[in-house]
Amino acid sequence: MKLLFQSFLLNCCVCTTLLFAGTSGLDPSVILHPPADTWPSYHGDYSGRRHSSLTQINRSNVRNLGLAWAFQTGQEDEIKSSPLLVDGILYFTVPDNVWAVDARSGHQIWRYTYPPNKGFHIGQRGVAMYKDSLYFTTPDAHLICLDAKDGKVRWNIVIADSAKGYWTTLSPLVVRNHVIVGVSGDFDNLRGFLRSIDPDTGKTQWTWYSTPPAGTPDQPTGGMTWMTGTYDPGLNLVYWGTGNPTPVLTAKTRPGDGLYTCSIVALNPDNGKLAWAFQPSPHDTHDWDAVETPVLVDGDFHGTPRKMLMQTSRNGYFFVLDRTNGKSLLTTTFGPVNWSLGVDKDGRPIPNPDKDPAPDGRLIAPDEGGMTNYRSPSFDPSTGLFIVDAHPSYGIYFAKPADGTFGWAGADYGVWGKGILEAIDYQTGKIRWSHELGPGGSGAGVLTTDSGLTFTGDALGNVLALDTSNGKTLWHAGTSRGMQSSPIAYELDGHEYVLTSSGGVVFVWALPAD
Amino acid sequence: MSVAFAGADRAAETKLIESGQAVFLQRCAFCHGRDAGGGETGPDLTRSKLVASDVGGDKIGEVVRAGRPSGGMPAFNLPAGEITALAAFVHEEKKLAESQKGGRRGVDDADLQTGNAAAGKSYFEGAGTCSKCHSPTGDLAGVATRYHGLKLEERMLYPSHAPASVTVTLPSGETVTGKLEYHDEFTVGLKDPATGWYRSWPVSQVKYQIDAPAEAHAELLGKYTDDDIHNLMAYLQTLR
Numbered sequence: 001m002k003l004l005f006q007s008f009l010l011n012c013c014v015c016t017t018l019l020f021a022g023t024s025g026l027d028p029s030v031i032l033h034p035p036a037d038t039w040p041s042y043h044g045d046y047s048g049r050r051h052s053s054l055t056q057i058n059r060s061n062v063r064n065l066g067l068a069w070a071f072q073t074g075q076e077d078e079i080k081s082s083p084l085l086v087d088g089i090l091y092f093t094v095p096d097n098v099w100a101v102d103a104r105s106g107h108q109i110w111r112y113t114y115p116p117n118k119g120f121h122i123g124q125r126g127v128a129m130y131k132d133s134l135y136f137t138t139p140d141a142h143l144i145c146l147d148a149k150d151g152k153v154r155w156n157i158v159i160a161d162s163a164k165g166y167w168t169t170l171s172p173l174v175v176r177n178h179v180i181v182g183v184s185g186d187f188d189n190l191r192g193f194l195r196s197i198d199p200d201t202g203k204t205q206w207t208w209y210s211t212p213p214a215g216t217p218d219q220p221t222g223g224m225t226w227m228t229g230t231y232d233p234g235l236n237l238v239y240w241g242t243g244n245p246t247p248v249l250t251a252k253t254r255p256g257d258g259l260y261t262c263s264i265v266a267l268n269p270d271n272g273k274l275a276w277a278f279q280p281s282p283h284d285t286h287d288w289d290a291v292e293t294p295v296l297v298d299g300d301f302h303g304t305p306r307k308m309l310m311q312t313s314r315n316g317y318f319f320v321l322d323r324t325n326g327k328s329l330l331t332t333t334f335g336p337v338n339w340s341l342g343v344d345k346d347g348r349p350i351p352n353p354d355k356d357p358a359p360d361g362r363l364i365a366p367d368e369g370g371m372t373n374y375r376s377p378s379f380d381p382s383t384g385l386f387i388v389d390a391h392p393s394y395g396i397y398f399a400k401p402a403d404g405t406f407g408w409a410g411a412d413y414g415v416w417g418k419g420i421l422e423a424i425d426y427q428t429g430k431i432r433w434s435h436e437l438g439p440g441g442s443g444a445g446v447l448t449t450d451s452g453l454t455f456t457g458d459a460l461g462n463v464l465a466l467d468t469s470n471g472k473t474l475w476h477a478g479t480s481r482g483m484q485s486s487p488i489a490y491e492l493d494g495h496e497y498v499l500t501s502s503g504g505v506v507f508v509w510a511l512p513a514d
Numbered sequence: 515m516s517v518a519f520a521g522a523d524r525a526a527e528t529k530l531i532e533s534g535q536a537v538f539l540q541r542c543a544f545c546h547g548r549d550a551g552g553g554e555t556g557p558d559l560t561r562s563k564l565v566a567s568d569v570g571g572d573k574i575g576e577v578v579r580a581g582r583p584s585g586g587m588p589a590f591n592l593p594a595g596e597i598t599a600l601a602a603f604v605h606e607e608k609k610l611a612e613s614q615k616g617g618r619r620g621v622d623d624a625d626l627q628t629g630n631a632a633a634g635k636s637y638f639e640g641a642g643t644c645s646k647c648h649s650p651t652g653d654l655a656g657v658a659t660r661y662h663g664l665k666l667e668e669r670m671l672y673p674s675h676a677p678a679s680v681t682v683t684l685p686s687g688e689t690v691t692g693k694l695e696y697h698d699e700f701t702v703g704l705k706d707p708a709t710g711w712y713r714s715w716p717v718s719q720v721k722y723q724i725d726a727p728a729e730a731h732a733e734l735l736g737k738y739t740d741d742d743i744h745n746l747m748a749y750l751q752t753l754r
Contacts, residue, residue, distance in 0.1 A: 076588075076590060076591060078588075116536075117540075118535075118536050118539045118540065119539070119540070120539065120540065120543060120544045121540045121541060122544040139540065165548075186553075186554065187543075187547065187548055187553060287554065336736055338736075354740070358740075359625045359628075360625055360626060360627075360628040360629075360740075360744055361621070361625075361626070361667070361740070361743070361744075362740050363671070363735065363738055363740060363743055365735070365736070368554065368555065369555070394671070394672075394735045396667070396668075396671070398620075398621050398625065400625065402619060403619045403620075404619070408547065408552070408553060408554075411552050411558070411619070411620050411621055413557075413664070413668060414555065414586075415668065415671045415672050415735065416671070416672040416674075416731070416732050416735060436699070438698060440586070458698060458699070459698075460698040462698060462699075462700065473699065476699075476700060
């Protein structure tokens with residue numbers, strides 16, 4: 001009987017596999033409720049919580065975690081992407097390169113290489129998927145549509161003119177039949193924008209500009225949109241962070257708040273219309289993009305059920321907003337901050353003009369890299385902890401008339417910093433526990449699981465598994481290079497895997513097979 | 515040399531600079547700026563002493579290939595031809611920057627002269643607690659001749675990679691003291707002065723005490739006013 005039962009199960013598995021093999025690809029509705037064997041988008045789901053419901057690897061057995069396989073890209077560029085996992089195939093990137101790799105074995109299925117180009121090869125955060133197509137942004141600001149089956153190019157469109165100073169790094173966000181892409185470009189006075197592209201034809205559906213055209217009096221340019229946003233299907237709003245204004249370190253030509261730079265914006269994905277905006281850094285002069293993941297959480301806030309949006313922003317502030325209207329629920333710092341005069345009635349920090357970059361220098365906390373940066377934080381629903389790789393730091397900022405009003409327009413230098421993982425109570429902003437990650441800073445992303453584990457990396461190249469309830473280390477493995485990406489987790493054939501990357505190598509961790 | 519030949523030479527050089535620019539834009543420009551004049555995080559290469567002393571990529575190549583892990587610069591394993599081209603481009607940008615009339619971008623020594631040396635001296639001896647570890651006639655005698663401008667200010671604020679020492683007590687009771695070579699939450703490593711060899715232990719198996727006096731600089735960062743910094747700079751610049 002037992003044998004029979006097992007063979008029945010086996011048959012079922014085979015059927016499922018065959019079924020998947022026949023209908024390979026990603027229906028965009030799967031992103032709404034990703035199954036355990038699928039990581040269908042940069043954040044893994046639309047909420048940006050980077051939380052896995054898997055529980056096989058838990059607090060008592062995590063000490064047995066070992067390497068299932070590793071994949072070496074052999075590239076100079078570090079992996080900064082979050083892989084997608086669909087139908088047992090992982091897709092990940094470095095600039096100019098996409099790999100499709102068998103998630104069970106680490107065998108390469110195909111590799112796509114984009115032709116040599118002059119764009120900035122500063123990072124690539126991963127592909128997006130719609131049906132059987134992948135979407136890949138390039139250093140010279142093209143969007144490439146690839147056949148997921150073999151990596152062949154279906155079409156190639158220009159998102160922005162790289163000769164003007166744009167480049168692209170982000171993993172697009174797919175919402176129904178919209179492929180939403182953003183741009184980078186800090187070294188020229190350029191408009192930031194978000195663009196929705198038709199997944200089949202590559203045609204533009206809409207464009208939303210974060211700033212007015214260059215040369216508009218008293219207005220900034222900039223507001224780049226270089227990290228993947230999140231989406232609330234109930235409200236039908238995408239949430240996106242925008243970057244700093246340009247010129248970057250001087251505000252001489254842009255006296256006001258500089259909308260919509262350093263902002264969190266809520267847009268209708270069907271037409272790109274702005275529903276609301278909240279500005280974490282009004283009148284920024286320190287390069288503090290507000291592009292960090294806008295994490296969507298439904299839950300209690302001081303006794304009232306709320307649809308919330310949370311962000312640990314590069315400028316050192318933790319924000320909790322009501323995501324139906326963008327109103328502030330909580331604004332607090334999560335490390336040393338010395339550039340503001342406090343918080344205004346709308347929950348926005350008030351910049352201190354004495355901390356604008358100056359000819360003789362100003363000591364600023366945090367530094368330009370910020371209190372945190374693009375790697376993902378994680379929200380753990382059972383503890384209510386928002387866990388972030390924090391970077392207490394100081395830098396010196398200079399600007400003088402000779403620096404002009406174009407592009408960077410000043411100079412800044414990091415002085416000191418360290419890495420520390422912080423678990424923030426979202427109702428109060430209080431730091432429940434913290435875990436030192438080493439000198440300089442870590443920069444690793446964070447993943448939490450339903451079994452009470454937190455995965456991240458330290459400044460010395462260790463991959464860490466911590467107890468989410470208290471931040472204590474339960475397991476670690478040295479990789480000799482820092483983690484510049486955010487971990488993911490998935491289940492295949494009844495086994496839970498945690499995937500991390502350090503340098504140019506992907507590591508997949510699992511419990512020993514029986 | 516014929517005119518045609520000189521023209522061909524120039525054309526070859528232009529081509530070299532252009533191919534160097536392509537590499538620079540891909541790999542270097544994000545941090546060092548598209549014109550090598552400084553960007554996010556990376557210093558202005560047109561003012562760099564190393565660039566000034568570089569010939570055909572000999573110095574630049576070393577840094578590119580080894581990186582500067584301490585300063586956050588990754589290593590780039592570029593072929594020799596690309597290094598030569600890269601260096602040609604950086605030298606060209608240096609020439610261009612130096613030919614600019616009027617004020618230059620970036621930080622000049624002259625920009626860092628707004629402080630008051632007497633106020634800096636009293637901060638040094640008083641609130642700054644600098645004199646607990648430093649002496650203007652001892653370790654800091656002549657410091658302004660060894661460092662100047664931005665470099666001096668950076669070292670004053672936080673001397674990165676200042677040496678630290680560690681004393682490790684082994685389970686046997688034996689103690690080893692040496693230069694701290696490695697430390698994370700799992701491992702402590704030192705250079706054993708008796709043998710010159712690196713030794714390391716799991717932190718769970720030993721007791722250890724790290725002595726890192728330079729960390730006092732990090733403690734001060736949250737206490738300085740900008741005036742304190744400018745005054746201290748003025749004072750340090752008198753120590754010639």
